[in-house]
Amino acid sequence: MHQDQRQAVAELRRRSATARGMHARPERDLTTARWAAPLAADPVGLDLLISFVIGLRDQVADPWRIPHAAAKHGLTDQQVRLHLTAAVDLLRRINPSFYEANVAAALHRRADRLDPCDDLPGARPIRGTAPGDPAERYADPGDTPQRRRRRQVLLRLLANPAVRRSGLPKLLAEMCDVALERSAVDLEKSCARRLRLPAGIARRRLEILAVLVADAGVEWLDDLLSEPPG
Numbered sequence: 037m038h039q040d041q042r043q044a045v046a047e048l049r050r051r052s053a054t055a056r057g058m059h060a061r062p063e064r065d066l067t068t069a070r071w072a073a074p075l076a077a078d079p080v081g082l083d084l085l086i087s088f089v090i091g092l093r094d095q096v097a098d099p100w101r102i103p104h105a106a107a108k109h110g111l112t113d114q115q116v117r118l119h120l121t122a123a124v125d126l127l128r129r130i131n132p133s134f135y136e137a138n139v140a141a142a143l144h145r146r147a148d149r150l151d152p153c154d155d156l157p158g159a160r161p162i163r164g165t166a167p168g169d170p171a172e173r174y175a176d177p178g179d180t181p182q183r184r185r186r187r188q189v190l191l192r193l194l195a196n197p198a199v200r201r202s203g204l205p206k207l208l209a210e211m212c213d214v215a216l217e218r219s220a221v222d223l224e225k226s227c228a229r230r231l232r233l234p235a236g237i238a239r240r241r242l243e244i245l246a247v248l249v250a251d252a253g254v255e256w257l258d259d260l261l262s263e264p265p266g
Contacts, residue, residue, distance in 0.1 A: 062089045062138050071131050080109050081123035088120055092142040100239050113235075117224070143247050144182075186252040194260070203230025205261065211249050212258040 063086045066072050075082045084105050091099030106116050128135040190208075193199045207230045213219035227245075228238035249257055 062086070062093060062134075065134065066127075071134075074130055075123060075126060078119065078123060080111070081119040081126075083109070084116060084120040085123035085127060088124070089138050092139060098236055098240050100243065101236060143243065144251070182251055183253065186248050187256070189248055190252050190257060190260075203232075206230055208245070208249065208257060209261050211245065212254055212261065215249070215254040216258065 066075060066082065066086055066089065075085065084102055087102045087105050088099050091102070100117075100120070102116060102120070105111075106113070111119070124135075124139060127139070194205060194208075199205070207223075207227055210219060210221050210226055211223060214221060214223060224235070224239055224242055227233065227242045228235055231238065231241060233241060
């Protein structure tokens with residue numbers, strides 16, 4: 037790509053990020069802002085975090101996959117996950133507003149764009165609301181619109197015979213167990229095995245499901261999965 041073209045693309049990405057409420061140059065904040073000083077304690081984690089946040093800004097297919105940084109630091113996939121997860125968690129704690137604008141909101145938008153049924157053979161698309169929709173049975177007047185949408189997605193998924201025959205219900209139960217500290221299973225490996233997906237696709241699918249589960253409410257989903265089949 038010609039230098040002028042690269043600069044134009046970079047500027048377009050920055051303007052697009054600003055329009056979405058994200059920082060145009062997050063790497064500058066993460067390396068020079070006073071509040072970001074604790075991140076420098078793990079230079080590898082910071083390097084991965086910068087690549088991750090830029091990937092979210094640029095809407096790459098899989099922002100969790102950072103092969104150039106892994107090769108640069110000689111890390112395995114598991115080591116990358118450990119460093120990056122710790123860095124993202126630290127960012128959330130030291131600057132919640134930056135985290136919300138540049139990480140959480142971007143992950144939520146990704147979950148809204150993608151249908152969790154995509155990789156489940158025979159699963160019907162999730163569209164609209166119909167009479168008798170299982171989501172109506174569990175409607176709570178106190179739900180926020182976002183929580184209601186997330187719960188609708190999960191309820192329709194679990195009401196789908198094709199989904200029930202897949203490994204998704206067991207994967208969702210494992211996600212609840214990990215979130216509630218009842219298990220330390222490797223969810224990425226479990227996702228790949230239960231949904232029969234390649235590692236990269238499993239990582240993206242788990243990312244989407246994690247947003248759905250967190251927004252719907254872990255305890256709510258845990259209770260739902262504990263109900264006897266009806």
